[in-house]
Amino acid sequence: MNKMNVTSARFVKGVVGEDDILTDGISQYAFVGRSNVGKSSIINSLAGANDMARVGKKPGKTTEINFFLANxxxxxVDLPGYGFAKASLATREKIRALIVWYLTESGARPACVALVVDSKVGLTDFDREMLSLLIHEHHPFVIALSKVDRLTQKETSACIKDVEALAPGVPIIACSSQTGRGIGQLDGAIFGPSS
Ligand SMILES: Nc1nc2c(ncn2[C@@H]2O[C@H](COP(=O)(O)OP(=O)(O)OP(=O)(O)O)[C@@H](O)[C@H]2O)c(=O)[nH]1
Ligand SMILES: [Mg+2]
Known part of the structure; x- marks a missing residue:
C-alpha cells in the first residue's frame, strides 16, 4: 500500500449555505457525486484507521456539505449526494442546487475535486453536468470510479475507456473502499505524491 497523505481527520461542521469555513484559507479537497456512489466510504478509506469515526453516519444519506479537518x-469536503432514491423531487433539487452552488458561487476554490462515479452505472446525466461544470469553473479534478470490486477486470477496463472518451486528459482512478484497491492511487491523484 502506498503511503497515504491523510493521517488523521475529524469532523468540523456541516454547512448548507454561506459560512466562513468556505473561504477561511484552509485548502479543501472535495468529493462530489450521486447519492450512494460511495463518497463517504472513500473519505473513510483515505483517512484510514484513525480517529475519524463516523463519516456518513447513515450510508447514502449525507445531506449537508460536511467538512473534515485532515492532518x-x-x-x-463530503458533498451531499445527488438523487437519493427516497428523497422527494424538491429535496433532490435542493441538494443539486447546493452542490452547484458550492462549485460556483460559494467562494470555495477546492485544491482538487474528486468526481465519484459508480463503475457499475457509468456516467449519468448528473455526472456529465458535473463534468462540464468542473471544466467551466476551472476546478482541478480527478474521476474516481467507485465500487470496482463489483466488476470484472474486463468490465473495469471498458468502464475506464468509456469515461476516458468523455473526459480526455482527466486522471481516472478505479477504486474500491471495500477491498482498498486504488485507494492509494486515488490519494496520490488528489493530494499529490506523499512526502
Ligand atoms: N461493493 C461496494 N460497496 C460500497 C463501496 N463503497 C461504498 N459501498 C456501499 O455503498 C453504499 C453507499 O456508500 P456511501 O459511502 O454512504 O455513499 P455516498 O456517496 O456517501 O452517499 P450519499 O451520502 O448519499 O451521497 C453503502 O451501503 C456502502 O456500504 C465499495 O467500494 N464497494
Ligand atoms: Mg455520503
Whole structure:
C-alpha cells in the first residue's frame, strides 16, 4: 500500500449555505457525486484507521456539505449526494442546487475535486453536468470510479475507456473502499505524491 497523505481527520461542521469555513484559507479537497456512489466510504478509506469515526453516519444519506479537518491542515469536503432514491423531487433539487452552488458561487476554490462515479452505472446525466461544470469553473479534478470490486477486470477496463472518451486528459482512478484497491492511487491523484 502506498503511503497515504491523510493521517488523521475529524469532523468540523456541516454547512448548507454561506459560512466562513468556505473561504477561511484552509485548502479543501472535495468529493462530489450521486447519492450512494460511495463518497463517504472513500473519505473513510483515505483517512484510514484513525480517529475519524463516523463519516456518513447513515450510508447514502449525507445531506449537508460536511467538512473534515485532515492532518490539522486541510479539509476533506463530503458533498451531499445527488438523487437519493427516497428523497422527494424538491429535496433532490435542493441538494443539486447546493452542490452547484458550492462549485460556483460559494467562494470555495477546492485544491482538487474528486468526481465519484459508480463503475457499475457509468456516467449519468448528473455526472456529465458535473463534468462540464468542473471544466467551466476551472476546478482541478480527478474521476474516481467507485465500487470496482463489483466488476470484472474486463468490465473495469471498458468502464475506464468509456469515461476516458468523455473526459480526455482527466486522471481516472478505479477504486474500491471495500477491498482498498486504488485507494492509494486515488490519494496520490488528489493530494499529490506523499512526502
Ligand atoms: N461493493 C461496494 N460497496 C460500497 C463501496 N463503497 C461504498 N459501498 C456501499 O455503498 C453504499 C453507499 O456508500 P456511501 O459511502 O454512504 O455513499 P455516498 O456517496 O456517501 O452517499 P450519499 O451520502 O448519499 O451521497 C453503502 O451501503 C456502502 O456500504 C465499495 O467500494 N464497494
Ligand atoms: Mg455520503
Amino acid at each position: 490539522d491542515a486541510f479539509y476533506l
